[in-house]
Amino acid sequence: MGDPLCIETTEPALFAERLRQSMRASAISVSLITTRDQDGSFHGMAVTSANSLSFEPPSMMVAINRNASSHAVLLRSRAFCLNQIHSGQMEMLDLFCRSEMRDARFVSPDWQPGLHGLPWLRTAIASLFCHVEETHDYGSHTVFFGRIEDIRISPRIDNPDPLIWINGAPAQFEVAQGTRQRAAS
Numbered sequence: 001m002g003d004p005l006c007i008e009t010t011e012p013a014l015f016a017e018r019l020r021q022s023m024r025a026s027a028i029s030v031s032l033i034t035t036r037d038q039d040g041s042f043h044g045m046a047v048t049s050a051n052s053l054s055f056e057p058p059s060m061m062v063a064i065n066r067n068a069s070s071h072a073v074l075l076r077s078r079a080f081c082l083n084q085i086h087s088g089q090m091e092m093l094d095l096f097c098r099s100e101m102r103d104a105r106f107v108s109p110d111w112q113p114g115l116h117g118l119p120w121l122r123t124a125i126a127s128l129f130c131h132v133e134e135t136h137d138y139g140s141h142t143v144f145f146g147r148i149e150d151i152r153i154s155p156r157i158d159n160p161d162p163l164i165w166i167n168g169a170p171a172q173f174e175v176a177q178g179t180r181q182r183a184a185s
């Protein structure tokens, strides 16, 4: 008899379900990636795939589905801003992950033009302006490798409360007791 914890490759439906479950089980912070078209119009969407890549060079990577409306704009503009949102910004996430809300994404006055006219969110925990140095297509997505050229941080950076996404829903985040003291010593 096979190991009940292993997936038989003959069971594609079970494989897909366990894949979905295991991917959803990771706790990840949410960012809003933004970019700007040649005509100056803003584009953006919610992402959990944004990750720091290296300090040298300062860089980020983010995976964008080819079907997303921002995908073609990112390829053209070769520039993006990653705005890490906080736990009180669920409404902003809602705008940026629902296609029918696309036209309402940048109505808040908290969006301001920054480096190269890229929109950045004044109330985000941090906003990182990146120049796309490389792209890599993989399956349904393109991975964008961006060199960080400018950074805006809000006072929240000292006590960050990022919007965390797990199991298809937002979750509360709390720094474990004593962590700060240990990190400081």
Ligand SMILES: Cc1cc2nc3c(=O)[nH]c(=O)nc-3n(C[C@H](O)[C@H](O)[C@H](O)COP(=O)(O)O)c2cc1C
Binding pocket: 030, 044, 045, 046, 047, 048, 049, 050, 063, 064, 065, 066, 067, 068, 069, 070, 096, 097, 098, 099, 100, 102, 165
């Ligand atoms: C929490 C969350 C994280 C997401 N992360 C990504 C991501 O990393 N990459 C991606 O391509 N789509 C991601 N999406 C989906 C897009 O945000 C969503 O499809 C969006 O509507 C695409 O923009 P569009 O409607 O203008 O095409 C995510 C959605 C949610 C709710």
